[in-house]
Amino acid sequence: MIQSNCLETAKLKLLRELFASATHDASTAMCRWTNSVISLTLDEVHEMSLEDACNDLHVGEELLTMVVLNLEGELGGSMVLTFSESDGRRLAASLLQTEINPGPDWNEMEQSALAETGNILGCAYVNALTRLIDQPLVPSAPYFLQDFGMSVVEQALVAQAAARDTVLICRTCFKQEGEELNWWLLFVPSVALRSAMENAMEWPR
């Protein structure tokens, strides 16, 4: 049976604090990895209906470049790092210290550079979650894909929608030396992981 109970405000506040701390760690790791000043801002930790989530995320209809990490095992979830085509190309060129590839194909090195970026960011969030729930989380190898952003977000959200009326999402935005980048990182926990996170936050009741 589908559950309709929503997270309390106090729990959402705690989750925001947790993800804000993870975002700080991820910012530090990204600066080290890219050798430039890339800062991450926690854009939102929201609980909303599936329909609202799809509308509010403004993913658009374009083909996007993405790196996906799944959390494997009982406590699953998905992390999706998304770039516009041009920002993804720019990052890959910067990491590989090469000229920007005009495309349309992505070579193995470029894909690997973006996948590693997803891995570094994903691990910062996984570490924060592990501290919260005190249980191990196993991220999959990151993989690169190009697809409609909405299709990927839809699949990430469906796992929660199977058991709940609402979905919990966390979105992070990126800036490079103050200028907003066309990247974002979306984290969607599975139902089991969401329950584990909620149980770990029982104390503020």
Place this chain on the structure above:
Amino acid sequence: MLSAPTLKKTDVAVGMGQAVLAGDPTRLTTILGSCVAVTLYSPRRRMGMLSHIVLPQSKGSVTSPAKFADTAIPYMLDSLRAEGIEPRELTAKVVGGACMFGNGSCAQIGGSNVQAAIQALEKAGLRIAAHDVNGTSGRRICFDLANGCISVTSAGRSSQTI
């Protein structure tokens, strides 16, 4: 020689868990990952309906009939009957149900959605005229109510019409 006047096409987006009934000159559009779009079309009336199905089974939920395969088909038939369209004049098409995240926990949802949609259509006695299902890529679709054709665009694949 003057060409016949044509009506301007209007595109209407159908979100997750929604169903939209419309007629020519509307085109219904949506983007699918593991979700499935079921279209029903009446050539006589040049009207039809698209449901963006998210999950296979409603498990007792009654709030969003178009969200689940088992409730979406009866809901669509009821809506079309209210417009004077009988099931015998409808053609059905099924699109979507991709598995985009490899072997993750949600890998089976796409396949289950396709199976449940086909079962629900068969249970209602509707013939499936065409389908484009499963695979590992998302799809952008456009259902043209002038002729019932669906154009399907996938990443890395040329568009096709079913």
